[in-house]
Amino acid sequence: LEEAYVMFLNLPGGFELHAGKLLTMIGTRNHIHTHSWNFVDAQLGNVRFLGEDGIAIEGVEIHWALPTRWDDRIVMSFGHAVQHDHAHDDHEDHEDDDHDEHDYNETAEEMLWDRNIFSIRYEATFWPTDHHRYMYGVSHIRGTNMMGNRSQLYGFDFTFYYCEDETHGQQFTWRNEAMLRIIGTDDGEFEEFAFSTTGIYRINPSWEVALRYGYLEGVEAYHIPERHRISPSIARYFNWDDKVHSSIRLQYNYDHSEERGDDHSIWLQFMIEWGGGDAHVH
Numbered sequence: 001l002e003e004a005y006v007m008f009l010n011l012p013g014g015f016e017l018h019a020g021k022l023l024t025m026i027g028t029r030n031h032i033h034t035h036s037w038n039f040v041d042a043q044l045g046n047v048r049f050l051g052e053d054g055i056a057i058e059g060v061e062i063h064w065a066l067p068t069r070w071d072d073r074i075v076m077s078f079g080h081a082v083q084h085d086h087a088h089d090d091h092e093d094h095e096d097d098d099h100d101e102h103d104y105n106e107t108a109e110e111m112l113w114d115r116n117i118f119s120i121r122y123e124a125t126f127w128p129t130d131h132h133r134y135m136y137g138v139s140h141i142r143g144t145n146m147m148g149n150r151s152q153l154y155g156f157d158f159t160f161y162y163c164e165d166e167t168h169g170q171q172f173t174w175r176n177e178a179m180l181r182i183i184g185t186d187d188g189e190f191e192e193f194a195f196s197t198t199g200i201y202r203i204n205p206s207w208e209v210a211l212r213y214g215y216l217e218g219v220e221a222y223h224i225p226e227r228h229r230i231s232p233s234i235a236r237y238f239n240w241d242d243k244v245h246s247s248i249r250l251q252y253n254y255d256h257s258e259e260r261g262d263d264h265s266i267w268l269q270f271m272i273e274w275g276g277g278d279a280h281v282h
Contacts, residue, residue, distance in 0.1 A: 002034070038210050055141070072124035141153045175196075247271050249271075251268075
């Protein structure tokens with residue numbers, strides 16, 4: 001289960017309280033369930049900074065709809081990270097490259113969040129016209145990593161959204177996100193920067209094309225490679241009835257890093273959803 005929590009809604013003062021297993025609201029993507037992604041894989045920054053499965057905590061989350069003239073809110077959470085099991089090779093004999101890859105993966109995992117995790121996000125949405133929307137967001141998270149040291153992350157995002165007609169017309173989304181993490185280690189602290197920009201064009205309710213660029217700064221002292229990735233994709237959506245939806249997505253990744261050089265990959269994804277209504281807002 002990605003999430004399992006109880007909600008207390010319409011509390012005095014514009015508050016909501018969620019308690020249980022939660023995907024924290026850090027940046028624009030961590031709290032989005034995989035079936036609502038516009039790409040097969042996650043953003044480079046999210047994977048390296050937040051983990052392959054994102055940050056899920058066992059704890060509490062408070063939503064506060066601010067009493068302002070525009071649409072904005074603050075979301076705060078506190079808890080301990082939900083740990084995921086990963087398959088490990090039981091063989092003792094490895095080639096040197098396998099040793100290097102294993103060591104890098106172990107180090108990267110130790111830098112992820114572990115306990116006493118506090119996060120806060122502020123986001124504001126403006127509708128200058130009926131067809132245009134601008135959303136600004138800032139995020140911060142701090143806590144103890146798996147090495148037992150303190151770490152923190154700062155994020156800023158900006159999204160432009162154009163919708164000709166929500167049901168039948170064209171839609172365009174341009175999303176930009178920057179993150180800076182500060183990782184505490186036994187030898188001190190280091191910083192790493194990540195950036196992504198994404199354009200998504202919904203031609204009609206059935207077809208969507210998207211293009212994403214991601215950048216990771218890398219940290220030479222800790223053998224963390226700099227990376228660039230370009231990902232175009234095309235998706236076809238099928239709405240069989242009110243309760244059954246499916247899609248097929250074709251995606252290409254061009255990935256360049258100082259360590260591995262150029263990598264090319266092609267992904268073909270099939271997905272089916274069923275059920276009436278929507279229990280939460282994405």
